[in-house]
Amino acid sequence: MTEAVLKSGNPAVAQPTPIPLRELMPWIIFGGLLLLLAIYFVGAEEGATSLVPGMYVHEFVHDGRHLLGFPCH
């Protein structure tokens, strides 16, 4: 039904404007870096690779570690 409306050429129907990949790329890279940072804190923020002293970060993301299958205890 939606395709029929879009193909009808009715000017009252709003058409979605495509977003060029060139404009999306910085946000894709930024989101990827945030995901890598989240994976680091969930998976490697412990022991020798720990940036934050203590077990605060480990305990905060502990359920996420088990959910994603990272070895813990």
Ligand SMILES: [Zn+2]
């Ligand atoms: Zn655990």
